[in-house]
Amino acid sequence: MPNPGDPSPPRWSAEESFLELLTNTLDNLDGPPRGQFLQRFFRSMAQVDLSETQSLDLWEQALARKRELSESIGKRVVLQAALVDVLASENLLRLPILMEYEEFRKLQINAATDPLTGLYNRRFFDDYFEKELNRSIRYSHRLALVVFDLRQFKAVNDRYGHPQGDLALRLVAETLRKSMRTSDYAFRLGGDEFALLLPQSDPEQAAALSRRLRTAYAAAIEPFHMEIPLALDYGLAIYPDDGDLQEVLIRVADERLYQLKNGGHLSRPTAAAPEVARPESAPRSEAPPTVKSSVEPATESRPSSSGAWTSGPDRRRWERVSLATTHAYALIGEGVEFTAKVMDLGYGGVALETSRPEAFEEAFHAVLHVPILPPVRVSLRRVYQLQGSAGPARIGCTFVT
Numbered sequence: 001m002p003n004p005g006d007p008s009p010p011r012w013s014a015e016e017s018f019l020e021l022l023t024n025t026l027d028n029l030d031g032p033p034r035g036q037f038l039q040r041f042f043r044s045m046a047q048v049d050l051s052e053t054q055s056l057d058l059w060e061q062a063l064a065r066k067r068e069l070s071e072s073i074g075k076r077v078v079l080q081a082a083l084v085d086v087l088a089s090e091n092l093l094r095l096p097i098l099m100e101y102e103e104f105r106k107l108q109i110n111a112a113t114d115p116l117t118g119l120y121n122r123r124f125f126d127d128y129f130e131k132e133l134n135r136s137i138r139y140s141h142r143l144a145l146v147v148f149d150l151r152q153f154k155a156v157n158d159r160y161g162h163p164q165g166d167l168a169l170r171l172v173a174e175t176l177r178k179s180m181r182t183s184d185y186a187f188r189l190g191g192d193e194f195a196l197l198l199p200q201s202d203p204e205q206a207a208a209l210s211r212r213l214r215t216a217y218a219a220a221i222e223p224f225h226m227e228i229p230l231a232l233d234y235g236l237a238i239y240p241d242d243g244d245l246q247e248v249l250i251r252v253a254d255e256r257l258y259q260l261k262n263g264g265h266l267s268r269p270t271a272a273a274p275e276v277a278r279p280e281s282a283p284r285s286e287a288p289p290t291v292k293s294s295v296e297p298a299t300e301s302r303p304s305s306s307g308a309w310t311s312g313p314d315r316r317r318w319e320r321v322s323l324a325t326t327h328a329y330a331l332i333g334e335g336v337e338f339t340a341k342v343m344d345l346g347y348g349g350v351a352l353e354t355s356r357p358e359a360f361e362e363a364f365h366a367v368l369h370v371p372i373l374p375p376v377r378v379s380l381r382r383v384y385q386l387q388g389s390a391g392p393a394r395i396g397c398t399f400v401t
Contacts, residue, residue, distance in 0.1 A: 019079040021375070024327065026059070028371040030131065032123050033112050045083075048092045062086045114188040116166060117173035125187040125195060129246055132185075132197055136239055143239040144198035144206035147253040148172070148213070151231040151261060153192040159228060168192075168221065168230055175217045175232070179209060182345050183321040203238050210234040233261045321345050323370065331367040332360070340395075342368060349398040350380065357385055357393040363400065 022041075026034055035052030038059050042050055050058065066082035112124040120128070129145070136143040150156075150168060157165040172194055176186040185197045198206055217232040235257030237249040321344055328342035330352055338359060340352040350368065354360070363381045370376075380397040387393045 019083075021369075023063070023079065024369070025374075028327075031127055033127060036123070037112075042092075046087055046092055058086060058090070058092075117170055117188050119173050119176070119186050119188045119194070121187065122189045125189060125197075126246075128185060129197060132199060133239060133244075133246055133249075136199065137244060141200050142202055142241075144196075144201040144203070144236060145238075145249050145253050146196040146198065146206055146210050146234055146236045147189075147250070147257050148194040148196075148210075148232055148234045149257065149261075150192040151233050152228050153230065155228045156226060156230060160226070164224075164226075167224070171220045172217060172232065175213055175220055179213055179216065181321070182347060201238075203236070203241065206236045206238065210236060233257055235260060326371050328368070328370045330369070333364060333366075340366075341392075342370065343394060345370065349383070349396060350378075352395045352397065353392045354395060355392045357387065357395060360395055 026037070029037065032052070035056050038055035039050060039052050042048055042055050042058065062079065062083045062085075065086050066077055066079050069077040069082060069085075112120055114121045133143060135141070150172065153165065153168065156168055169188070169192060172192075173186070173188065176194065176196065180186060180196070181198075183199050187195045187197075189195055196209075198209070201209075214232045214234065217230075221230050235253045235255065237243070237252035237256070239249060242252045243249050323342050323344055326342075328345075330340050330342055330350070332338050332340055338354075338356060340354040340356075343351040343353050345351075345368075360382055363379070365377065366380055367375050367377050379400040381400050382395055383398050384396040385393055386396075
């Protein structure tokens with residue numbers, strides 16, 4: 001991968017660029033999602049059916065072969081050559097083709113998502129929850145888990161059939177997506193069970209968001225005039241308040257879910273805390289306006305003279321997620337002209353770091369490469385620039401729809 005800020009990224013062929021991107025993407029996947037993805041990758045690339053363990057082992061062999069060949073001939077050997085060598089040595093090279101990038105992206109998404117709703121699946125939830133909990137423990141951050149299910153969902157399936165039930169589930173997913181911060185993750189655990197992971201969220205924030213989601217879902221389902229009143233029930237658990245083990249937090253959240261479902265009150269007093277007031281002009285459920293973003297000066301959130309962001313009443317909407325310690329980067333311009341490091345990302349914008357601020361136009365296109373997520377092409381508008389006495393410049397941009 002090119003280093004962010006390099007003025008002249010390496011000129012690779014399309015195949016080389018694809019495989020470099022694949023290597024970097026897999027570096028950010030752990031355990032089951034990595035194995036499942038590679039299993040599908042080899043099935044599409046070489047028409048061979050391997051187990052997840054075999055796929056992981058074959059990939060590691062290819063990386064090792066690439067290093068070995070590069071050292072032996074004294075120059076860089078592309079991963080494509082190493083893959084062909086390993087597949088041929090294992091007598092697996094039956095159909096030597098290279099996947100199109102769109103096929104790769106579909107495989108990456110399918111390995112971690114639920115096909116009906118498009119949310120992350122249970123397998124990815126187990127893996128990501130463990131990583132996020134370990135991160136919260138390491139940095140002494142709070143982590144909120146909210147679990148949901150649909151009250152009377154079985155009755156809807158029995159009366160109206162599974163197509164109508166599927167519609168109700170897709171509306172849950174749409175409701176969750178509209179209300180998340182960039183740092184939040186939504187999952188379908190199975191059936192009518194869903195979950196949200198909310199890093200750095202306290203009980204009041206998590207409870208307020210859950211109540212908003214419940215209200216938003218009721219509004220979304222109302223136009224379908226179902227005689228069976230569907231409702232989105234929820235239960236929440238907070239690290240470290242309710243425990244520091246994954247299974248404990250899930251159990252606590254489930255218990256509170258059933259307290260609400262059975263007509264009781266949630267045992268956590270803060271779950272009934274009043275929701276923080278927000279400006280009427282920026283409802284959370286709406287999509288971001290054309291150029292309004294968290295990098296735009298507003299009463300809810302403003303950059304200080306040092307570039308740090310302060311939060312007002314609407315802090316969930318305006319929160320910036322730091323990516324400074326990751327390998328996140330952006331390819332700037334039509335084609336790959338140069339790269340910039342992604343410093344942070346928010347609901348409405350992104351901050352980039354570059355040694356070439358003069359190369360940025362007022363409006364431009366970029367492809368964002370962020371850990372775990374697939375690459376995404378965006379249109380950006382430059383809003384501010386912070387230039388220190390030495391070193392790279394920080395450029396704040398808003399997403400343009």
